[in-house]
Amino acid sequence: MIKRLIIMLVACGLLFGGIFAYKAVGNHFMNQFFDNMPAPTVTVTATTVSTHPWREQQTTIGSFAAINETQLTTEASGIVNDIMFDNATSVKKGQLLLTLDASVDEAELRRLESVAELAQLELRRYQRLFRDKNISESELKRKESEAKQAIAAVDSQKARIEQKSLTAPFDGIIGIREVSLGQLMSPGTAVATLTSVTPIHLNFTLPEQQLSTLKNGQTVSATISAQPDEVFTGTVTAISPVVTPSSRSVDIQATFDNPDAVLRSGMFARVSLDQGEETQNVLLAPQSAIQFNPYGNAVFVIQEQDDALTVQQRFVQTGARRGDMIVIKDGLQSGDRIVTSGLLKLRNGSNIKISDNERVQPSEDLDPNVVNQ
Incomplete structure (x- = not known):
């Protein structure tokens, strides 16, 4: 009886040992297979780093405001006898606009x-x-x-x-009338809004740290969403003598000629001011190519190896940003090819394939504009 029990235990041990040995050998060969399996090729986009002329700029947001803007009203009461202007038309100073009986x-x-x-x-x-x-x-x-x-x-x-007659106090564009013929008007009743458009002011603010670079007569560039491809140029005409305590900023006013009356009061604008007169050649790269990390910013540099393309991570020192681009101070040279999209799938030595589809290529515009669809 004891002999039979021993034989059964030995047989079970051999059976389970064989199973465990089979599993161990299988896992070993499976791990060896995956370790030796080549990494999949990652499709990315790429660009070649190059130097570009660069001038330090300060950018901000501003709003256009009319030099003269007023709501036209009557000084006397009476019945509207005649309206002598059309909506949204230009009028001259002294032009008769409305008469009361x-x-x-x-x-x-x-x-x-x-x-x-x-x-x-x-x-x-x-x-x-x-x-x-x-x-x-x-x-x-x-x-x-x-x-x-x-x-x-x-x-x-x-x-x-x-006082029964209303005349234009200055040249401008009159808005939509708010009165009708035969209407009984009292003093102060609104007739329409008159706005001067040529020239026009642009109001914006800058941090107090930029005061040393500001001066009257300095050139200001502005773009608006209505015409994103056109750059309008004006000059600084007023710098506030006080700094706003809550924001530590300075109010600036620039004047634009606006001969075609394209710029209108209330429009928002992207404003840029050149800081300094020297233009330098700097190395630029798309911001999409940069891995921004607390321990340092890095890019993936493309290398040719055995008729294949691989990538190597390289740390870089970055500088000022403008539009889609960023200044590279150290870590790259002109002519280096870097990956611009697909970075999350990469590691050192990854094989890559560069896509030639322009639709997936990140923008490399120094002055991009958002077009409202």
């Missing part, structure tokens, strides 16, 4: 003119009587005062009639 005021003016004329006749008669010593000087003075009061009443009535 002034028939009652004009009738009163004619009455006052008659009173003034009679007062002048009376004054001349009293002057003759005074020369003949038939009246006293005080009586003459009283008549002179009455004549002056009559003339003043005429002038006052003329001014009242002028």
Whole structure:
């Protein structure tokens, strides 16, 4: 009985030992197969690093504002008699825009003119009587005062009639009218908005650290989303003498000629100012090619090896950014080819294939613009 039990235990041991040995040998050969299996080829995009002219710039966001902008209103009450402007059209300073019914005021003016004329006749008669010593000087003075009061009443009535007319206070573009013919208007009722467009101001702010590089007359470049491919140029015309305590920034105002009235009040603009007059040649790379890490920024440099393309990670020192590009201060040379997309799938020695599809190639624009679809 004991002998049979021993034989069964030995047989079970041999059976399980064989199973474990089979598994161990299988795993060994499987691991050896995967270790020797070549890494898959990764499809990436690439670019060649090169030098470009570079001038230090300060960029910010600004807003255009009209030099003159006002809401046109009437000074007097009355019925709208005539509207002499079209919506969104140019008007000149002094151009008549609107009139109120002034028939009652004009009738009163004619009455006052008659009173003034009679007062002048009376004054001349009293002057003759005074020369003949038939009246006293005080009586003459009283008549002179009455004549002056009559003339003043005429002038006052003329001014009242002028208030029934609305004229443009400056050259500009008038907005959409807010009144209608026959409407009863009270003083201060809005008629339309008048905005000057040529020239126009651009208001923006810069950090106080940039004060030393700012000066009146400095060139300012601006782009707007309405015309992203066009760069507008103006000059700095005002620098605030105070720094805003909450933001530690300085208010700047630039002036643009705007001859075609393309720039409008309220438009946002991307603003750039050149800092310094020297242009340098610097090494630029797309920002998409950089792996930004706390321990250092790196790129994957493409190398040719045995008729195949591989990559090697290399740490670089980066500088200023502009648009899609970034300055490379150290770590690369002009002519080096680097990977610009697909970086997450790469490691040192990875085999790569460079895609020639331009649609997947990251942008390399120094001044990119977002186009609203």
